[in-house]
Amino acid sequence: MSLYRISGIETPMQVFENTLDFNQVDHSIVFCNANGFPPGSYKNLLSRLHVSRIYAPKFRPLWQPWSPDTAGLWRTLSDDLIELIEALQQQSDFAGKPVTLVGHSLGATVALIAAHKRPELFKRLILMEPVLLSKKLLIPAKLMPKRMIQKRSPLAVKTLRRQDFFDTQQQAFEFHRKARVFNDYSDEALWDYIEAGTEPVSDGQGFKLSYCKYWEAAFYQKPPWLWHILHSINVDTVGIRAQRSDTLTQGCWRKWQQLQTRAQYVEMKDCGHLMAMSHPEQTAKVLNRYLTD
Numbered sequence: 001m002s003l004y005r006i007s008g009i010e011t012p013m014q015v016f017e018n019t020l021d022f023n024q025v026d027h028s029i030v031f032c033n034a035n036g037f038p039p040g041s042y043k044n045l046l047s048r049l050h051v052s053r054i055y056a057p058k059f060r061p062l063w064q065p066w067s068p069d070t071a072g073l074w075r076t077l078s079d080d081l082i083e084l085i086e087a088l089q090q091q092s093d094f095a096g097k098p099v100t101l102v103g104h105s106l107g108a109t110v111a112l113i114a115a116h117k118r119p120e121l122f123k124r125l126i127l128m129e130p131v132l133l134s135k136k137l138l139i140p141a142k143l144m145p146k147r148m149i150q151k152r153s154p155l156a157v158k159t160l161r162r163q164d165f166f167d168t169q170q171q172a173f174e175f176h177r178k179a180r181v182f183n184d185y186s187d188e189a190l191w192d193y194i195e196a197g198t199e200p201v202s203d204g205q206g207f208k209l210s211y212c213k214y215w216e217a218a219f220y221q222k223p224p225w226l227w228h229i230l231h232s233i234n235v236d237t238v239g240i241r242a243q244r245s246d247t248l249t250q251g252c253w254r255k256w257q258q259l260q261t262r263a264q265y266v267e268m269k270d271c272g273h274l275m276a277m278s279h280p281e282q283t284a285k286v287l288n289r290y291l292t293d
Contacts, residue, residue, distance in 0.1 A: 004055070006087040011080045012063070014039045016046045016054040028053040028093040029100045029291065030085065032107025034129075036159070036216045037277070038062055040196025042104075044189055045276050048284035049102075050292050053093060057084055059110075061215035073215075074224045077106075078113035085114075085121045098123040102287060104276050105129050105247065109224055116229045125233075126290050128240045128283070129273050132252045133223050156217040164209040165201070172198050172207060184271065184278035193277065230259035237263035238290045244272040264290075 004013045016031075016039075031046065031054050033039050039046075039056035046054050059077055070076075089096050100123050103111040108130035115122050166172040173194045176182055182190055198207040237260060241253050248256075257265055266286055271279045 003058075006084075006091075009084060009087050011060075011084050012058045013084070014056045014058060016043070016056065018047060018049065018052055018054070020050065020052055027051055027100075028055060029102060030054075030088070031056045032081065032101065032103040032111055033059075034105035034107060034274070034276075035061075035219045036197075036211050037104075037193065037274075038196040038211055041193045041277055042280075043192045043196070045280040045283055045287075048280060048288075050288045055088060055093075057081060061212045062210055064212075064215075066212050066214035066218070070218070073218055073222060074110060074113060077110045078117065081110055081114045082118050082121065085118075089121070100124045100126070100291065102126045102291075103128065103130070105131060105273065106219060109226065112226055112229070112233065113224070115233055115235045119234045122235045124236045124238070124290065126238045126240070126287060128276055129242060129245060129248050130226075130239075131223055132226060132248055132256055134249065134252055135227075138223060138225050153217075153221050156220040159213050159217040159220065162213060164213055166198065166207045169194050169198055169207055181274070184274065186278075189277050189280070227255070227259065230256060231261075233260055233263075239263050239265045240286060241265070241267045242271045242273055242275045243267055243269050247273045 002015050004015045029049075029051050031039065031042070033042065033056065039058065042056075046056075057080070059080065085099055088094050088099065098121055101111050103109070103125070105128070108125075108127035111122075111125055111127065112130055115125055163175060166175065173190060176190060176194065177187075182193075185193070197210055199210045200206070201208050239256060239260070241248050253267075257263070268275055268279070268282060268286060271282065276283050
């Protein structure tokens with residue numbers, strides 16, 4: 001796992017290298033993470049994929065300071081992704097060809113927006129739990145004043161109140177081990193998150209969360225409206241839902257299938273929204289089915 005920058009491109013990437021068996025295909029993919037979870041959080045999953053190299057953008061919440069004036073959050077990240085893929089296509093790994101992209105939650109959502117704008121950049125989208133919310137949630141978020149949206153978004157409120165400084169990474173691990181959201185995580189998976197999701201503070205006295213909580217909360221406060229573009233996504237797509245998802249409801253799952261009729265759909269049993277990290281082996285089996293055909 002290394003950090004990779006392309007000259008002239010703001011967004012850096014983490015690159016994950018896999019050793020392939022003799023019968024596996026030597027090719028590269030792009031991976032986009034969920035809100036609040038840096039690419040390294042997925043180390044266990046990514047190491048199981050039957051691809052030689054994974055390019056994972058480190059989106060703005062990992063390096064750009066938050067400003068209350070920031071607007072068009074989802075559009076900004078999708079434009080960053082487009083710029084990055086255009087640059088990657090000039091590299092030998094892709095050699096001008098469209099890319100296969102795996103995305104989770106925010107990452108899947110940003111990929112959908114990018115594919116709607118620039119379908120020719122993508123060979124296939126494999127989308128785990130994109131943020132496709134019901135209109136009864138989207139309409140208030142779109143129309144309400146910002147101060148009211150903040151109060152109506154429990155995830156945003158919880159994010160902004162969350163402790164984001166720790167004396168040691170061990171303390172960070174113990175704090176997060178008690179959190180309900182990580183109940184399905186093994187200790188190994190949680191340590192991957194801690195190591196990817198914390199960084200030393202400037203004076204070296206402790207650790208802070210590397211993913212800016214103000215960016216994270218802003219994405220919760222302003223969910224994207226994507227229903228109007230799904231029918232026109234002209235890219236080979238695989239949609240994946242977790243059976244116990246608290247994000248992609250059964251109703252929204254069915255609506256997605258009705259709108260994007262040519263896509264393939266898979267529901268993973270006995271796991272929740274964070275299945276890519278809590279159930280890496282099960283998730284990798286599903287992904288590999290579509291990465292190698």
